[in-house]
Amino acid sequence: MADFDAIIVGSGCAGPMAAFELASRGKSVLVIERGNYCGAKNMSGGRLYTHPLREVFPNFASDAPLERRITHERISLMAPDANFTIDYTDQHMADPNHESHAVLRGRLDQWLATQAQDAGAEYINGIAVESLIKQGGRVAGVRAGEDEISAEVVLLCDGANSLLASQAVGTDPPSPAAMAVGIKEVIQLDPSVIQDRFHCGPGEGAAWLFVGDPTHGTTGGGFLYTNQDTLSVGLVATISDLMAAEVPIYQMLEDFKHHPALAPVLAGGTVVEHSGHMVAEGGYSAMPPLAADGVMLAGESALMVINAGYTVRGMDFALAAGTQAGRCATAALDAGDTSLAGLAGYRQALEDSFVLRDLKTLRRFPHFMENTPRMFNAYPQMVRDAMRAVFLLDGEPVKPLRKSLPPLAKKVGYLNLLRDALGGIRAL
Amino acid sequence: MKPITVNVDEYLALNRYQVDEQNAHIELAADPSPTEFAKLIRVCPAGLYRLDSAGQRSFDYAGCLECGTCRVACGSTIIAKWTNPAPSMGVEYRYG
Numbered sequence: 001m002a003d004f005d006a007i008i009v010g011s012g013c014a015g016p017m018a019a020f021e022l023a024s025r026g027k028s029v030l031v032i033e034r035g036n037y038c039g040a041k042n043m044s045g046g047r048l049y050t051h052p053l054r055e056v057f058p059n060f061a062s063d064a065p066l067e068r069r070i071t072h073e074r075i076s077l078m079a080p081d082a083n084f085t086i087d088y089t090d091q092h093m094a095d096p097n098h099e100s101h102a103v104l105r106g107r108l109d110q111w112l113a114t115q116a117q118d119a120g121a122e123y124i125n126g127i128a129v130e131s132l133i134k135q136g137g138r139v140a141g142v143r144a145g146e147d148e149i150s151a152e153v154v155l156l157c158d159g160a161n162s163l164l165a166s167q168a169v170g171t172d173p174p175s176p177a178a179m180a181v182g183i184k185e186v187i188q189l190d191p192s193v194i195q196d197r198f199h200c201g202p203g204e205g206a207a208w209l210f211v212g213d214p215t216h217g218t219t220g221g222g223f224l225y226t227n228q229d230t231l232s233v234g235l236v237a238t239i240s241d242l243m244a245a246e247v248p249i250y251q252m253l254e255d256f257k258h259h260p261a262l263a264p265v266l267a268g269g270t271v272v273e274h275s276g277h278m279v280a281e282g283g284y285s286a287m288p289p290l291a292a293d294g295v296m297l298a299g300e301s302a303l304m305v306i307n308a309g310y311t312v313r314g315m316d317f318a319l320a321a322g323t324q325a326g327r328c329a330t331a332a333l334d335a336g337d338t339s340l341a342g343l344a345g346y347r348q349a350l351e352d353s354f355v356l357r358d359l360k361t362l363r364r365f366p367h368f369m370e371n372t373p374r375m376f377n378a379y380p381q382m383v384r385d386a387m388r389a390v391f392l393l394d395g396e397p398v399k400p401l402r403k404s405l406p407p408l409a410k411k412v413g414y415l416n417l418l419r420d421a422l423g424g425i426r427a428l
Numbered sequence: 429m430k431p432i433t434v435n436v437d438e439y440l441a442l443n444r445y446q447v448d449e450q451n452a453h454i455e456l457a458a459d460p461s462p463t464e465f466a467k468l469i470r471v472c473p474a475g476l477y478r479l480d481s482a483g484q485r486s487f488d489y490a491g492c493l494e495c496g497t498c499r500v501a502c503g504s505t506i507i508a509k510w511t512n513p514a515p516s517m518g519v520e521y522r523y524g
Contacts, residue, residue, distance in 0.1 A: 040519075105521065247429060250473055275473075275519075277493070
């Protein structure tokens with residue numbers, strides 16, 4: 001007889017959702033979280049699409065520690081000396097099904113953990129699981145500190161830097177091309193200043209992604225999310241490309257904050273935290289198996305993240321995958337079979353949900369980004385030059401745009417433009 | 429590499445840490461390859477891997493953000509050990 005029905009490693013987004021499902025159905029659940037409090041080791045950009053939260057906690061909006069609801073989507077093509085932005089706002093963003101919020105994980109993850117605890121899950125904080133106990137090839141428990149604790153099923157929800165996933169499902173650690181590093185600073189500003197600068201009301205804000213100069217031309221991009229009284233400002237850069245960059249990533253962030261288009265947005269703000277975290281970038285094709293005998297993976301330990309350029313998603317996948325993993329583990333426990341065959345319903349449930357459907361739909365995008373370096377230098381500069389041709393006047397007779405624009409495309413190469421445009425369309 | 433103008437230590441000083449003075453949770457190989465070390469200088473968001481003006485290389489785990497980027501970048505080359513910090517140690521994000 002095992003010590004627990006289920007042990008869950010990690011209490012970020014996936015872990016507490018799984019723990020909630022199991023504990024609500026009367027299973028004995030132990031969650032082991034290495035942070036002294038849940039969220040202490042976690043960082044996201046971040047914006048959370050809340051529909052997977054609503055499904056389980058219909059009243060989450062009244063008590064979850066959410067930051068500003070996103071009412072503006074901004075995308076910028078940033079050249080070293082110019083910036084071109086698209087700003088989209090829509091009343092439909094307020095629909096419960098479409099709603100998204102900026103979040104800070106140091107706060108959100110504590111609330112999620114509380115929901116699992118209230119349902120009956122037991123928690124140990126401040127200790128990392130060092131290895132998995134395996135018996136006859138199947139995962140049978142965990143080792144943490146001096147302790148060995150057994151369980152019928154172990155759920156790995158230990159995030160992008162999982163040290164246990166390869167032990168669980170036998171895959172190699174992710175490659176530097178499949179992972180990116182995120183760096184972020186939280187910058188404090190008066191709420192009314194945030195509202196003025198982002199053209200939004202109290203409790204509302206923006207999600208803003210940048211491509212080009214923020215990463216000094218290497219694969220990746222910049223981001224800015226509005227919290228209640230802070231801004232989350234940072235960069236994500238693919239590790240394999242960053243290794244040969246002209247400056248370290250923390251210098252890139254400093255340069256980004258001082259870009260003439262961003263500096264006035266941050267002016268007067270005080271940096272209150274400097275953080276770093278990995279982000280899975282490989283998409284569907286880089287994902288490991290989601291289960292093996294006695295073990296399941298949910299969230300970023302299974303690399304469930306999409307960076308589609310215009311939006312970055314991971315937390316919504318983790319919440320939904322955690323819920324499905326918890327339900328499937330419950331069913332497997334009831335059936336008395338937590339072998340790989342007994343856990344097979346998990347993958348099927350994700351195949352039927354937005355999680356694996358979306359990851360599959362966008363599976364070509366990481367490859368496209370990686371093979372389109374022009375996205376990160378030539379195109380932002382081409383757009384800048386086109387805007388100059390359109391907007392800048394100096395008293396000289398203007399050239400018709402039909403004459404001034406084609407040479408800009410020629411500089412990049414018509415064939416390159418066509419190939420990249422078609423590649424992008426196919427990937428999305 | 430272009431010159432570094434930012435003092436990343438000033439930013440790390442804003443974070444909350446429980447530094448484990450007894451145990452290094454990350455260790456480098458004895459004589460790390462300069463080519464591999466150059467990668468770590470660029471990818472570490474805490475700037476823990478440094479090359480000073482005299483060409484001296486240094487590494488200090490104390491400001492680690494526990495992201496694991498160095499492990500992914502150089503886990504098969506010059507990162508000899510990468511574990512999570514000992515119980516209750518390491519960075520504690522207040523915002524995250």
